[in-house]
Amino acid sequence: MIGIVGxxxxxxxxxxxxxxxxxxxxxxxxxxxxxxxxxxxxVGSLDEDAATIAVESARRAVSHAGIKAKDIGALYVGSESxxxxxxxxxxxxxxxxxxxxxxxxxxxxxxxxxxTAGIQMCMGLVGSEIPKWIKYGMSIGADTAQGRPGxxxxxxxxSGGAAFIVGKxxxxxxxxxxxxxxxxxxxxxxxxxxxxxxxxHAGRFTGEPAYFKHVxxxxxxxxxxxxxxxxxxxxxxxxxxxxxxxxxxxxxxxFEREQIEQGLTTPHIGNTYSGSxxxxxxxxxxKAKAGDKILAVSYGSGAGSDAFVLKATKNIEKNRPxxxxxMFKDKEYIDYATYAKFRKKLKSL
Amino acid sequence: MRNVSIIGFGCTKFxxxxxKSFRQLIAEAGIExxxxxxVEGKDIEALYGGSMASGKFIGQEHIGALIADQxxxxxxxxxRVENACASGGTALRSGYMSxxxxxxxxxxxxxxxxxxxxxxxxxxxxLGGAGDQETExxxxxxxxxxxxxxxxxxxxxxxTTEEQMAAVSVKNHHNATLNPKAQFQREINVExxxxxxxxxxxxxxxxxxPITDGAxxxxxxxxxxxxxxxxxxxxxxxxxxxxxxxxLAARKSLTETKAAKIAAKRAFEKTKLSVKDIDFVEVHDCxxxxxxxxxxxxxxxxxxxxxxxxxEGKTALDGEIPVNxxxxxxxxxxxxxxxxxxxxxxxxxQLQDKAxxxxxxxxxxxxxxxxxxxxxxxxxxxxxxLEGKK
Amino acid sequence: MxxxxxxxxxxxGERYDLDGNKCTTCGTAYFPARAxxxxxxxxxxxxxxxxxxxxxxxxxxxxxxxxAGFEHETPYFIAIIELDNKARxxxxxxxxxxxxxxxxxxxxxVFRKISDIDPEGPIAYGxxxxxxx
Numbered sequence: 001m002i003g004i005v006g007x008x009x010x011x012x013x014x015x016x017x018x019x020x021x022x023x024x025x026x027x028x029x030x031x032x033x034x035x036x037x038x039x040x041x042x043v044g045s046l047d048e049d050a051a052t053i054a055v056e057s058a059r060r061a062v063s064h065a066g067i068k069a070k071d072i073g074a075l076y077v078g079s080e081s082x083x084x085x086x087x088x089x090x091x092x093x094x095x096x097x098x099x100x101x102x103x104x105x106x107x108x109x110x111x112x113x114x115x116t117a118g119i120q121m122c123m124g125l126v127g128s129e130i131p132k133w134i135k136y137g138m139s140i141g142a143d144t145a146q147g148r149p150g151x152x153x154x155x156x157x158x159s160g161g162a163a164f165i166v167g168k169x170x171x172x173x174x175x176x177x178x179x180x181x182x183x184x185x186x187x188x189x190x191x192x193x194x195x196x197x198x199x200x201h202a203g204r205f206t207g208e209p210a211y212f213k214h215v216x217x218x219x220x221x222x223x224x225x226x227x228x229x230x231x232x233x234x235x236x237x238x239x240x241x242x243x244x245x246x247x248x249x250x251x252x253x254x255f256e257r258e259q260i261e262q263g264l265t266t267p268h269i270g271n272t273y274s275g276s277x278x279x280x281x282x283x284x285x286x287k288a289k290a291g292d293k294i295l296a297v298s299y300g301s302g303a304g305s306d307a308f309v310l311k312a313t314k315n316i317e318k319n320r321p322x323x324x325x326x327m328f329k330d331k332e333y334i335d336y337a338t339y340a341k342f343r344k345k346l347k348s349l
Numbered sequence: 350m351r352n353v354s355i356i357g358f359g360c361t362k363f364x365x366x367x368x369k370s371f372r373q374l375i376a377e378a379g380i381e382x383x384x385x386x387x388v389e390g391k392d393i394e395a396l397y398g399g400s401m402a403s404g405k406f407i408g409q410e411h412i413g414a415l416i417a418d419q420x421x422x423x424x425x426x427x428x429r430v431e432n433a434c435a436s437g438g439t440a441l442r443s444g445y446m447s448x449x450x451x452x453x454x455x456x457x458x459x460x461x462x463x464x465x466x467x468x469x470x471x472x473x474x475x476l477g478g479a480g481d482q483e484t485e486x487x488x489x490x491x492x493x494x495x496x497x498x499x500x501x502x503x504x505x506x507x508x509t510t511e512e513q514m515a516a517v518s519v520k521n522h523h524n525a526t527l528n529p530k531a532q533f534q535r536e537i538n539v540e541x542x543x544x545x546x547x548x549x550x551x552x553x554x555x556x557x558x559p560i561t562d563g564a565x566x567x568x569x570x571x572x573x574x575x576x577x578x579x580x581x582x583x584x585x586x587x588x589x590x591x592x593x594x595x596x597l598a599a600r601k602s603l604t605e606t607k608a609a610k611i612a613a614k615r616a617f618e619k620t621k622l623s624v625k626d627i628d629f630v631e632v633h634d635c636x637x638x639x640x641x642x643x644x645x646x647x648x649x650x651x652x653x654x655x656x657x658x659x660x661e662g663k664t665a666l667d668g669e670i671p672v673n674x675x676x677x678x679x680x681x682x683x684x685x686x687x688x689x690x691x692x693x694x695x696x697x698x699q700l701q702d703k704a705x706x707x708x709x710x711x712x713x714x715x716x717x718x719x720x721x722x723x724x725x726x727x728x729x730x731x732x733x734x735l736e737g738k739k
Numbered sequence: 740m741x742x743x744x745x746x747x748x749x750x751x752g753e754r755y756d757l758d759g760n761k762c763t764t765c766g767t768a769y770f771p772a773r774a775x776x777x778x779x780x781x782x783x784x785x786x787x788x789x790x791x792x793x794x795x796x797x798x799x800x801x802x803x804x805x806x807a808g809f810e811h812e813t814p815y816f817i818a819i820i821e822l823d824n825k826a827r828x829x830x831x832x833x834x835x836x837x838x839x840x841x842x843x844x845x846x847x848x849v850f851r852k853i854s855d856i857d858p859e860g861p862i863a864y865g866x867x868x869x870x871x872x
Contacts, residue, residue, distance in 0.1 A: 013834045045833065046812055047851040051864065055850040083862055092864060096755040096850055330872070332836070341811070473806035483750065484771060485829055487863075488853060489802070489809040494817045497800035498829075505798070505842060549800045549817075598819050598827040603798060 002127045003173035004310070005136065006065020006165040009282045009324050010056035011269055014043040015331045016339045018155045024336045025150050032155055037243025041270025043334060044144045044159035046342050050079040051089045053161040053275075054142040055096040061138065061163035062097055064321045065172070069098040072165070073134030074125045075105040078114025078141045078274045079161075080192065080199070082107050093140065104134075111190060112239055113300030115141020115162070115274045120180055120306060122166035137166045141274035148198035149345055156242050158270030162278035174316040175285060175294065178309040181222035183214055190301035201301075207245075210303050215239065215249050218305030219297045226309045230254040234292040237263030237280040239299035241271045246280075262287050263296075268328045283324035290314040352572035353448045354582035354735060356455075357386020358694045363563040363682030364532040371407050371463035376419040378564035378687075379459055383420070386568035387578060390420070393568070394453040396427040399440030399460035400686035405475035407466050416459055433479035434635060436460060437565070437689025438590075438719030438728030444569045445588045445730075454571045460690035461564035472560050476685070479722040481596035493557055493636065495597050495723040497549035500638035502603035504551060506653065509641065511551050513656030515542035517637035518555050518680075520665055521673050525680025527666075527707035532561055532682030556637040561682030565690035567697070572735065580737045583697045586714070587616035587731035595725045604653075608727035609646035609718060616716075616729050617648075624648045627731075628712040629699055630670060631692035633720040634677040640664075643718050644672060647729075666707060674699065674707045689719035689728060696732040747863045754865030757790035757848065759826060768826040792848040793871070794822035799832065799840055808856045816840050820868055828866075835870035845871045 017040040022029030033039055044053065054077050062069050077089040090105035104125075108114035122137025142161025147154035167173060189210035192199035202210075215238055223229065230236070236259045238246040243266050250260045263280035266272075272279055277298040284294055294310040340346055359381025361374050369377075375398070383390060398416040403409045410429075417427035430440040437460030444458035464472055477486035480495055503509045519539055525531035537555060545554035575582035589612040594600050600607070617623055630649065634640035641655030649670050650658040658664065664672035675681050675695040678688060696715040698704040719728045752758035759770035762783040767776065770790050776783030799818035802809075809815070816832040818840070832840055833851065846868040853865040 045851075047833065047853070047855075047867070049852060049855075049862075051862075052850050052852060055864075059850075095751055096864070098756055468807075470805075470807035470810055473804075474808075477806050486806065488817070488829060488831055488865075488867075489805055489812065489815065490817045490829055491802065491804070491806045491809075493804070494800050494802050497802075498798050498817065498819055501800055501842075502798040546803065547801070548804045549802045551800075596829065598829045603819065 001170050001173060001176055002123050002166065002168055003176035004164050005067065005167035005172040005174060006061045007162065007282050007285055008057045008060025008064055008321065009162045009279050009327060010053050010060065011042050011160045011327050012044040012048055012053070013330055013332055014045060014334050014342065015040045016043050016334055016336065020336055021155055035244070036155060037247070037267050038156050038270055039267055041156060041158035042160050042272065043339055043342055048159065049083045049144055050081045050142045051083050051092045053144065053159060054089055054093045054140045054163070057140055057142060057161040057163040058093050058097045058138060060321065061165050064319065065165045066319070067136060067165065070102070071135045072099040072138050073103050074122055074137035075099060075103055076108050076118030076121055076139045078108040078110065078118050078139065079143050080109055080111055080273055081144045081146060085194065110304060111300035111302050112273045112276055113298040113304060113306055115139055115278050116298035116306040119164055119166060120182070123177060123180065126166050126168050135167065139164055139166070141278040143273035143275055144343070145271060145273040146198050153201065156266070156271040158272045160269055160272035160279060161275040162282050164278065172315065173313055175288065175310045175312045178311055179222055179226050180306060180308045181218060181225055182304060182306045183218040183221060184304035187303035189303060206301065210301065211241065211245055211299055212249055212252065214303050214305040215297050215299050216253060218307035219253055219295060222307035222309055223295070228293070228309065232293060233259060233295045235262055235284045235288065236260050236295040237277060237284050238297050239277045240264065240266035240280060241276070243267040265324060279324060285316065286320065286323040288312040288316055290317060351449055351451060352584055353445045353569050354572045354575035354584040355567045355693060355697055356570045356575050356579040356582050357382045357388070357568035358566065358697050359385060360530055360565040360691055360694045361563050362530050363561050363684060365465050366562040367465065369562065371403060371409065371461060372415060372419045374463060374562060374564040375416050375459055375461040378461070378566040379416065379420045379457065382457065382566035382568050388455060388568065390422055392455050393422055393425060393457045394455055395425055395447055396422060396457045397430050397440040397443040398427065399430045399436035399689060400462055401431060401433050401436045402475040402478060402685070405478065407463050422457070432726045433721035434633065434685050435689060435719045435721030435726040435728050436686040437691070438717070438730065439689065439726065441567065441689055441693055441730060442588045442590050442728055445585055448569055448571050454574055456569045457566065458569060458690060459564065459566040460687040462684035462686040463562050464560045464684060465562050469560065484596050484598065491549065493549040493552055496636040496638055497552045498597060499603050499642065499723070500551050503638060503641065506604050509656035511543065512539055513660045514556055514637040514641065515539045516660045517634060517640045518542050520659065521634060521677040521680035524666060524674050524707055525676025528676045528681060531676040531680055532559055533676070533680050552636055552638070558635045558678040558683035561684040563682060563684035563687045563691070565687045565694050567690060567693050576735060576737050578738065581701050582735045582737050583700050583732050584735050585730055586733045587620050587729065589616045589729040591727045593725050595722065597723045606642045606646045606720070606724040606727070608724055609643060609720065609729070612727045612729040613647045616731055620731060622714070627670065627714055627716050629674055629709045629715050630672050631675060631695050631715070631717045632672055632677070633718055634673055634679050635683060637679065639720065640672065640677065647716070647718060666709065671709050674704070674709055692717035692719060693730065693732070700732055700734040744861050747861060755850065757792065757866060759788055759790045760785045761788040768824040770822070770826040770828050790826055791823040794820045794846055796832070796840070796842055796844045796846060797821050797827065798842060808854050818868070820846055831867040833867045833869055839870045847871050
């Protein structure tokens with residue numbers, strides 16, 4: 001048995017509304033907010049980056065799991081805003097949470113799905129015969145998502161992260177991972193070149209041939225493997241680049257709105273990229289009861305989707321962390337100028 | 350027993366010396382001191398030079414030899430002394446000890462800082478090195494921040510007000526207008542201070558001593574010899590030096606400067622004098638709160654009453670105990686390494702009745718208190734005029 | 740803050756996770772770790788110990804003028820914090836509404852960038868604190 005033994009979410013305190021961003025570019029904020037189904041996005045402070053967000057998420061996960069950090073044998077950080085191009089974020093996290101030095105660690109990049117790729121890697125290592133010593137694996141999705149000023153992505157690109165600890169002891173598992181499946185193709189819908197400050201995207205091409213195709217094929221693939229249909233799930237959570245896409249893809253797959261509501265977090269905090277689906281899944285776990293079935297599908301541009309089928313165990317009800325929706329309440333609104341300073345969008349910073 | 354006296358002194362104007370370098374400043378003060386001492390360069394046996402951060406300010410270390418070279422004193426032993434803002438006071442004590450020990454009879458002591466060759470943020474980094482780099486400056490705690498923490502604690506504990514701190518600045522600016530060598534030559538009032546912007550709450554711009562260029566020097570001589578060659582030697586009747594934890598957080602009390610308290614206790618015990626015998630005090634007012642902490646630690650007013658005492662005018666030139674008649678660090682300026690020596694120069698002027706407009710009447714004994722960092726080093730000297738040659 | 744890499748690196752344990760020590764003779768906790776207990780000196784016995792992650796504000800200041808490397812962060816709070824084991828440290832206080840930053844306020848440690856001044860240089864991470872609601 002392989003499953004999640006703990007999870008932790010970190011969302012920076014600061015928020016900027018879609019309307020405030022639209023004000024600067026003299027666009028219709030209300031209309032944009034409605035069409036994206038995103039009210040506001042979380043913004044990391046001047047002293048936050050993907051590493052600090054990853055550390056905070058990781059600490060919360062360790063505390064929720066109630067395990068010794070030293071027992072984590074594998075640690076992966078998925079992000080597309082790693083503070084260093086070369087020099088791992090994962091080693092910073094490992095040191096900061098006290099997991100080092102007996103572990104394997106690496107940074108992952110696959111646009112918004114690197115964190116879920118990390119979960120699959122942890123599943124493999126934790127469940128494997130060789131090595132035997134890895135008791136737990138931790139995978140984190142954390143980003144301080146970059147949106148070019150004035151670009152459509154700026155309305156949603158947010159900061160935040162989530163960490164999941166994968167383990168194999170039945171008495172510790174709060175949600176068993178029943179299966180996972182991935183769907184990957186070379187579809188360049190969104191990218192950032194090595195020296196570029198901001199990512200670029202292919203406009204509407206990011207929709208149908210990219211997000212929708214990959215999410216659907218991965219979801220269908222995993223459901224086929226476990227012989228389940230949308231109605232068999234209590235919850236479904238999808239990567240959410242905005243508040244609209246996950247609702248549409250759910251409908252296309254045959255899920256009801258109630259099944260996805262608990263995992264829909266982007267309308268409140270924006271798209272946290274690598275954190276997006278993982279924060280949504282955390283929110284689902286906040287509510288899930290023993291026996292509940294969960295479908296979770298990530299999406300990373302470039303492009304691929306990792307789909308998971310999880311089943312909550314009775315352990316999940318023993319120890320509930322502060323819920324993701326509760327975390328949304330600790331916030332402070334900032335204007336565009338402060339946002340530009342915090343995210344170093346001013347040239348002199 | 351051998352005693353030590355000052356037989357000559359010199360001090361540059363304090364301020365922004367755009368056209369003068371570090372070496373020009375110390376040469377100016379040094380030459381003035383040697384000339385006034387009535388000794389020849391060849392009579393000087395050793396040199397101690399205080400500078401806090403010449404490396405950070407001008408990229409120059411090894412300033413002991415540099416000063417000896419500039420003053421034409423090679424090959425005498427020349428040593429740099431560094432104890433942050435108490436570098437001057439510590440250099441003075443080093444010279445004092447070297448004569449006290451019997452090794453030398455005549456020694457030159459100088460202090461100098463050239464601070465305006467870097468920008469203010471870089472100056473803040475250089476000065477921040479006086480605190481604990483690893484646990485204070487690294488975290489963005491500038492020097493004003495450390496004193497602000499003490500000020501806030503003092504206000505919370507004793508009810509000290511921002512207006513009372515402002516009164517220190519007003520008094521010292523006033524005294525500075527009476528000192529032609531002072532950096533600031535303008536009167537200010539409490540309102541001006543209160544309206545100046547916050548640097549680190551509750552400290553405002555006019556609660557802080559300025560960035561200053563300047564140098565000061567004294568010539569020390571064994572006292573019996575001093576009487577023979579000098580008309581009015583100024584004897585150093587007490588020299589104390591104490592230390593405390595480098596970081597502020599490690600101290601038991603944030604509202605008392607323990608190093609100063611102990612130094613004062615020892616000096617008064619050894620000289621069998623009391624605060625009543627002191628006619629004027631030069632204290633280390635790098636920030637207004639520092640003067641309040643100083644007069645409390647030295648015993649000139651009860652603990653916690655420094656603000657009120659200042660506000661009531663008791664530390665004014667004509668008050669119960671004139672404090673910082675020179676203008677202090679706030680009004681006269683604070684070229685860090687020079688400050689401790691400049692305090693001794695002021696003591697000489699006062700005791701020789703040469704302080705003109707700011708002369709303290711019948712001044713017999715003066716005290717100087719020089720602090721390094723947020724209180725990790727304290728030097729304390731007491732001075733008294735001797736009868737010299739007729 | 741300027742600083743060469745080894746200078747930052749050897750402090751990771753202290754700055755990432757509040758590694759300090761404690762004198763088992765007198766029971767005093769030290770942060771940062773000390774080489775000798777100033778009270779017990781040679782009679783003291785120091786053992787490594789992690790500091791608690793929560794404490795209270797003893798005194799604080801809000802800086803409006805920061806040293807080089809901190810110019811863009813002003814205004815920011817600096818506080819002396821007493822941890823739950825009585826050890827005291829100085830730290831920035833972030834993510835806290837101004838009116839909540841006061842003497843006696845409960846604070847908890849957060850992991851933040853302390854200095855990041857050279858876009859091509861190393862980043863120094865470490866502790867800051869935030870007021871607990």
